[in-house]
Amino acid sequence: MNDNVADAAIAGAALQQRFDAVRRRSVSLAEPLSEEDCCVQSMPDASPVKWHLAHTTWFFETFILERHEPGFAPHHPAFRMLYNSYYNGVGEKHARAQRGLITRPSFDEVLSYRHAVDARIGALLRQGDEAVAMLVDLGLHHEQQHQELLLTDVKHLLSMNPLYPAYAAGPLPAMPAARPQRWQAVDAGVVEIGHDGDGYSFDNELPRHRQFVEPYALASRLSTNGEYLAFVQAGGYRDPAYWLSEGWDWARNNGLASPLYWHEQDGQWHEFTLHGLQPLDLNRPVTHLSYFEADAFARWSGARLPTEAEWEHAAGDARDDAARSLHPGGHADADGLCQLFGACWQWTSSSYAPYPGYAPQPGALGEYNGKFMSNQYVLRGSSCATPAGHARPTYRNFFPASARWQFSGVRLARSLG
């Protein structure tokens, strides 16, 4: 066995190990849930847990087995359509708003689907094909994205139940007092953003390119529930002066007066969490904000949202793990930015658009990101629901301006003279 072969074998074993871990984790996320919890869809934007488990499997079957497995035969001929999310290049797809009507296949049948595809992928991986390995890698990152969606979707479902059932046992961990917010100043200049190709990235992070940023400052930490409550209590939802026109109309038409999961009961604010309904923790970063609310809060605060270039440039080469190790309520290095990752996604003022020179990959996988580049805003960082190791400074999350069911919060910014 020469070195190359040995390296490939080692890499293959590592990939198989990672494959097993990621795939297992998806199933383990469903463990606290009943089959009923896993089947229901609470709104068109959200998907059932069972659908997430099936669709991530479909991804491996459709983009790897179907193309690379000799003598491929589908696990079930109807699944190709049933679990196609949005790939026109693959063919017909089941209507998104009707994902919750699929009571059959059962949860167990979906687990069987997972096991069968896992075994077939394992067999393929052992053949050491580089193209397969790259697609498996993509499939795992794809699955990690769905792990986060699975949690935000099930949180939304449970929140619609007047009994406010908890996903996780035990109380929400307490949070130490938030450190004072400071402003991290950054000089003007040409900066580089976008992924440099070293390590994994999605195509929407490419190519690395130059942008000019005027001088600005970024808040050292996320805005807290306490700070947002001050906005609420100051009448922030009743004064159009703080709001984008579209956001004002949207908030009024939907009768909004607080973030998505806040509930006032007997004069006391509570927040629905994965641990059930809890008293509002004023030290915790405010989350489940729409872009419109984040923007209005920033304006009321005498600040603004950062652009994605400002955020990424300031984040520099912060590593997910390191940033996570900084406790959200404080940090070892008193001069730096904290809560970049692992607390909540941070709205930027940047519309989700292609980087200069962006080219989606050919074929149906080119639909992964590019076709969604309109009327959405970029969020940066990562959240408490993001799988460990999935975040990086160049990562671009994106949602419409009215989306609130993600773990989405605010880091303030300011232009400097």
Added chain:
Amino acid sequence: MNDNVADAAIAGAALQQRFDAVRRRSVSLAEPLSEEDCCVQSMPDASPVKWHLAHTTWFFETFILERHEPGFAPHHPAFRMLYNSYYNGVGEKHARAQRGLITRPSFDEVLSYRHAVDARIGALLRQGDEAVAMLVDLGLHHEQQHQELLLTDVKHLLSMNPLYPAYAAGPLPAMPAARPQRWQAVDAGVVEIGHDGDGYSFDNELPRHRQFVEPYALASRLSTNGEYLAFVQAGGYRDPAYWLSEGWDWARNNGLASPLYWHEQDGQWHEFTLHGLQPLDLNRPVTHLSYFEADAFARWSGARLPTEAEWEHAAGDARDDAARSLHPGGHADADGLCQLFGACWQWTSSSYAPYPGYAPQPGALGEYNGKFMSNQYVLRGSSCATPAGHARPTYRNFFPASARWQFSGVRLARSLG
């Protein structure tokens, strides 16, 4: 023990026996289904199976235990709101369109709810209170209505699944050739309709009163799939001349071209049934028609829909069981009407309205029927999904003109000179 006491004891035992049977049957209807099947709601008009099982229990708890059980305490304090269907007199109610989001309580918890309430009702029944007995009787008729809805709702849910799963094992029983349709003539005159108070009835069947009917004729049997197919193939869905204006707009806006569960595949018509997708049986009565379709078909046939007085007067004192024993495809008595009961509900041209002198009972139970008397049409007879013994000639079923998910068909009528 004197005779009265003995009679009461016998009656009580019979009621308890009937209570057990009806309650058991509801649960048995869910046996072919998974917990997922029982939890999901396919449209706002339909309810989950689990909701039906809980709501019928709520009915006994709220209208009997809460009023008659000494020291009453609710099984679960939230259920009073959660399983209130539409009784404003009881208080708050959970939004109808969100019944499918209640993944918890689980199916098993709902069964426990049923068992607990059953035991408490049983204890109460043994005390021989006449008022309780009457309410239990009402509760059982109420539960039987929900047994039919449970089946139509789950049929709708399964129909939304591209895999067309079957509720019942085995093929749909074959149907003998339909007998020729004949016209049963009825003379003009003052007739009495409405319930005479002997045996059970809902309040909307009261009071018995007089109506004048001009001479008319009623078709001896229901219209068949074959007859309706001729309407479809003659372009019935493309020619406004046959349609009510509102029905035409509705059919066009919804792109309708056949009854609800018909599917044309490779030039062959099929019908989704509780036994799954089946070739269309031309001898079977056409069903799952809206009022608009039934009316258009009647006009195309040179006939019309009967009024409810015409239907009830012609049905005379036909008994459910007897009528059922007449095979839908033929009948012993060649001169009579067949398929009055047990095949499908029959649209009448009568708007659902109070009979002269109608008075709903006082309190929240007065909301049972009366408040729905607008913009709905009366259907008569009963269907294959109606529990045995639940039908009678005076029974008034009612649905909006666009409803199609019930087992609703057509018996034609004609005015005579």
Added chain:
Amino acid sequence: MNDNVADAAIAGAALQQRFDAVRRRSVSLAEPLSEEDCCVQSMPDASPVKWHLAHTTWFFETFILERHEPGFAPHHPAFRMLYNSYYNGVGEKHARAQRGLITRPSFDEVLSYRHAVDARIGALLRQGDEAVAMLVDLGLHHEQQHQELLLTDVKHLLSMNPLYPAYAAGPLPAMPAARPQRWQAVDAGVVEIGHDGDGYSFDNELPRHRQFVEPYALASRLSTNGEYLAFVQAGGYRDPAYWLSEGWDWARNNGLASPLYWHEQDGQWHEFTLHGLQPLDLNRPVTHLSYFEADAFARWSGARLPTEAEWEHAAGDARDDAARSLHPGGHADADGLCQLFGACWQWTSSSYAPYPGYAPQPGALGEYNGKFMSNQYVLRGSSCATPAGHARPTYRNFFPASARWQFSGVRLARSLG
């Protein structure tokens, strides 16, 4: 000249005279209005004044000239589609909700259209064809219906203007105090309703037929603004106990708390009228009620709405003119019913349905009435906007249960034991 010819000539001259009068009146109704007032459509249910003037002319052109004028050529080829209201048998029609977008042809061009068609109809009438005379008669009754709609539609348009402009100069005439409401009892029995064919009627009034009415009583006069205000002030719009379920949802979803044109300003109730905004006159019959409001008010009053048979039978052979001469605030004959005609239309509990034996006329004119017989309720009598001579006891007006912009009010009824 023999007698028959002379009679025909006299009849022809009378018809021409009536034709001229009716056609002139339509134009005169537009006199207080600007061209802008006449062009705009305030909601899909209402039509612009100019459209009414054009459509009534189209009716004569399409159903008379096109069929009976030798060498017929259309006044303008596009008008056949542009001014077709709902006759599928005639062909394409312009979308109802877009009638207000037709700024051209101008008002003057529509007047020219009217003059040209009037002249051509006049020429045809002079030829004494009986079929033409009958169609002209229908066309005039049709035009009178549109005269009422023209007024209710323009009232709605002006009501949408925050300046509350008046259609008619001067104040609303004062109203004497309402007489006490008494109950006119009627015995049970077989009654005849429907038109007997003597004089003019629409096809929906035919055939005259028998109905059985149980004993009932009818209120001697219409319910007043004062009586309805008591319902409002008693919380009638906040208590679901009085409402049909559908009406309650409708009222809540639309935030309704009073009749259509009522406005509370500085604690004082006003009503928008054709004379502009006026203090609410408590003696005047309440009007602009939906069926749902009329029904809820009746229930709150311990009464109900009459059926159309009850109304027509009690009205007997009351003549429009005679009934009108009875002052709405009182009447010469203290024992009779007053305000049958000329004040406002009276909702009945009868769904709009065909009479037994009803047959629409063949061809496109068969669409005049019959195809609207679903989900509408019958109103009886006539209103202050109905042209003199247009009303009769057998007349069936009809609107959906939520319609409020017609002059629609309430006469109460009660069942007698």
Added chain:
Amino acid sequence: MNDNVADAAIAGAALQQRFDAVRRRSVSLAEPLSEEDCCVQSMPDASPVKWHLAHTTWFFETFILERHEPGFAPHHPAFRMLYNSYYNGVGEKHARAQRGLITRPSFDEVLSYRHAVDARIGALLRQGDEAVAMLVDLGLHHEQQHQELLLTDVKHLLSMNPLYPAYAAGPLPAMPAARPQRWQAVDAGVVEIGHDGDGYSFDNELPRHRQFVEPYALASRLSTNGEYLAFVQAGGYRDPAYWLSEGWDWARNNGLASPLYWHEQDGQWHEFTLHGLQPLDLNRPVTHLSYFEADAFARWSGARLPTEAEWEHAAGDARDDAARSLHPGGHADADGLCQLFGACWQWTSSSYAPYPGYAPQPGALGEYNGKFMSNQYVLRGSSCATPAGHARPTYRNFFPASARWQFSGVRLARSLG
């Protein structure tokens, strides 16, 4: 009279002259129209001509007279609300979708309003207040924006009329053959965009700031009807591969198959224009495209839309007049860009967002631009409907991605390696 005073007097006279000219032009734009044409609103996005004439006057009355005229009294107390477009800081406003219901005040009353306010502004201008002069300047630029909207709105209204009436007499001027499209290459570098403060600009063009552009090329001219027709005929509206996901859904749900005003009649393409329905001129720039269509066409063409920085940097200091003098079908300078101004607005891929350091002015006028900076895309250049002298390279027009009724077209761009 010292020099400053003399300069001010000269400037004041020039401003008065410009005021007169701009105000006159608005009225003259209504000359080909009837009062009916001027009153009707064809969709919520469009406003009636009469409203434009009144609102632009309201702008002068509210932001100048009310603040600067001693003893100010409103022309009509209701106009402050009635003609307020969207300024929450001013107070209540009439619902946008109901602007077309205001038949009174009449067209003549609005003209009187204009004359009265013009006279009062003239009197104020003669006092030489610099703040007033600046506000009048803003008011004139505001009015010029409405002149363009007036034309696009009335074009939309006339397009809804099946008679396709023309706004302008005579045929559409013929267009010479389009020159070949060439690519103007631009090097990478830091560029400055935004207004430099010399001459007039809106606040959204400020501040001038730096951006980095990667190397790119811009098409020398606009894309033509002929080129777009090739996209249509190649099935561009039937293949999702070219479309943003949101645009594809939007196009399908609305049944779109060509630009807004294109009509295929007897196999021949026509375009509705201000001169009525005309055969499609293949040499004319394609216009009335949504962002989604422009983007799909660009992708089909192997190109993309430019960013606003790319557009502005390439346009350099091109002057409106000079650029206009270049015939759209060709140009004097064979190496330059043509059709920058005066043909149609050019979609950019830039979301409408604040420039770094952007600060809206205080008070209600701060609502002029800033609050609309979400979910809209920037268009650059100007159109055939833009008033002469109103365009400049830094001008930022903006509309939602689905807007089609503006004169909006495409100039292609490409990234260079």
